[in-house]
Structures are given as structure tokens and as C-alpha cells.
Amino acid sequence: MLLKNTRVNPRIDEHESQVISETGYLNRRQLLKGTLAAAALPAFARAQSPTYSTTEPLTSEYSVTHYNNFYEFALSKDGPARLAKDFQPLPWQVTIDGEVEKPLILDFADILKKMQIVERIYRLRCVEAWSMVIPWQGFELRELLALAKPTSKGKYVRFETLHDPKRLPGQKRGALGFFSLDWPYVEGLRIDEAMHPLTLMATGVFGKPLPGQNGAPLRLLIPWKYGFKSIKSVVRISLVEKPPLNTWQQSAPNEYGFYANVNPQVAHPRWSQASERRIIDESFFGTKRIDTQLFNGYGEFVAELYRGMDLTRNY
Ligand SMILES: Nc1nc2c(c(=O)[nH]1)N[C@H]1C(S)=C(S)[C@@H](COP(=O)(O)O)O[C@H]1N2
Ligand SMILES: [Mo]
Secondary structure, three states, X not given: OOOOOOOOOOEOHHHHHHHHHHHHHHHHHHHHOOOOOHHHOHHHHOOOOOOOOOOOOOOOHHHHHHOOOEOOOEOOOOHHHHHOOOOOOOOOEEEEEEOEOOOEEEEHHHHHHHOOOEEEEEEEEOOOOEEEEEEEEEXXXXXXXXXXXXXXXXXXXXXXXXXXXXXXXXXXXXXXXXXXXXXXXXXXXXXXXXXXXXXXEEEEEOOEEOXXXXXXXXXXXXXXXXXXXXXXXXXXXXXXXXXXXXXXXXXXXXXXXXXXXXXXXXXXXXXXXXXEEEEOOOOOOOEEEEXXXXXXXXXXXXXXXXXXXXXXXXX
């Protein structure tokens, strides 16, 4: 139903298990060759899972594309849509470097040709306690990482947003001062989180290329983590040995950590995370208050990644 007008050809949900088995096999081969960290194992352990998409009602396309957090454009929710209107993402290149056997600089058009595009309907839970249900098109990050052949030293993955104040005017706000971040925006994942099949690089939303305000032309999605981990407009992906210092952790380490797993029991220092405002559309009755779920409801797929960890300390 959502697949009309796609320039790429997303697989629909019924085909999801097949798509996942295929990529699982790819990763198993890589693993046998010893080129990927053993931590990647859960990636294909989930190969039987029929679908990762939720059947909850979708948030309206208007809300998804006009209620945004993208500080490189604006600090307000409606600002990014207005200021990104003329953003021309293409041509776009992505560098994959660091602890890899084969560092790569890939053109976005080539990435689209190489990757299996799937559709995933994910919950997005912002740390500000609102949430949406969004139909994305994209590919599993592990497929892209496999091209560069991570070495066993690549224990973490570091992501960087485009740094270009002419095109991302919010980057003219300096690194100092209230509500200013040190550009470029940086995020990080553990390698097993990055290799998890839920971890997606989105290239489209509602069957159309990603608009600027949603992170054109490609952005990360880690649906069990707070939205700020889902870094937009990515230009560089580096395999690294140590946990990268992500932007929000750098700006307020007591409020935002490295993991940022959605957890209703761990309050933000300034507000509760026990519930959230689900945004359905922009009308007066278009939101409802719902309970927040541990790992944003993806625990059956990801809880094993954190077995034995203290989720309060590792927030
Ligand atoms: N580069 C960059 N990525 C970013 C942000 C940002 O300000 N800059 N905001 C984050 C936050 S806080 C959220 S909630 C999501 C919002 O994604 P959406 O606007 O597509 O819903 O993007 C995340 N990715
Ligand atoms: Mo957010």
C-alpha cells in the first residue's frame, strides 16, 4: 500500500524473512572467514523472525515530515521542514574507514544499487517523550559494513553527519553556548548493535526519497534506542576500537549516555520516561498518551545484546 512511487523497489513484509536469511547467510560467510567480530552472531540467530515491522497505526506523512529534530537546520520542530526545502543532497558520498580491510568511498547511487532495499515500519521514540510510527525504506547497515570487511579491532562504529554550514545553516551556531552542539553531529554503536538486522540505513520514507528534514539522503535508524541515536545525513562511518563520544553525551553527559536504550524505568534527570505522547496526526485529537516499553518494544530481538548489563548505569 505504501510502495507506490518508490524509485527503489522495497521488499514488502511477506518477503522479509527471506531477505533476512539471505543477508544472514552473507554474514555467516564473512564470519567463517574470520573477518567480522564474533559479536555479530545474534545477527543471523534471528533469521527466523517473520517481520520487524509493527502493525500499529501509522503517523501521518505530514507529521513525520513537519515535526522534526534536526539541529543543523533549526531548533524548532517546524523549522527543519522549512529550511531544508531547497536542500539538494545529491551527489553524496559516504566514506567507510577505520578498522576495515577495505576502506571505501561510495557514491550514494552505487550504494542504492548494491543494497537490498526493504520496507520497515518502526516506532521512533524521542528522548523528549513523544513517538511516531513511521514506514521507512532502507537497507540493513550490516550489509553496507560487510563491503568494507571490518577487522576484529572494529569493536564500535562511529557515524558523522555532513559538516557544511552553507547547506546546514544551523552549523553556523558556534560550538559554545546554550543549545549549540559541536559539529559535526556524531553518533556511535557497539559493533553487535550495528550488525543487528533491526539497525537500518533509511533512504526513503512513505515510499519517497528521504526529504532533507528527515536526514536526506541516508540516515541511521536504531528503533530500540532514543531518537537522537538515529543520526541523519551520514557522510562517514568509521570502525573504531573505543566507544565514540556521541554529540549529546558530549554536551550533557549526566543526561545522555552512549547506550540510550529506551527504558521507562530510567528517568531523564529532568522528566520521566515512563510514558510518551504518540503522535498520529496534526489534528487537535491527533495524539495519545501511552506507556513506554523497555527497548521501545523491541526487547524480543535485542534484550540479549545487554544480558548482564546494569541498564541504569549504562544509560
Ligand atoms: N544530524 C542530526 N541527526 C539527528 C538529529 C539532529 O539534530 N541532527 N536529531 C535526532 C533526534 S533528537 C531525533 S528524535 C530524530 C528525529 O528524526 P525525524 O525528524 O526524522 O523524526 O533524529 C535524530 N537525528
Ligand atoms: Mo530526539
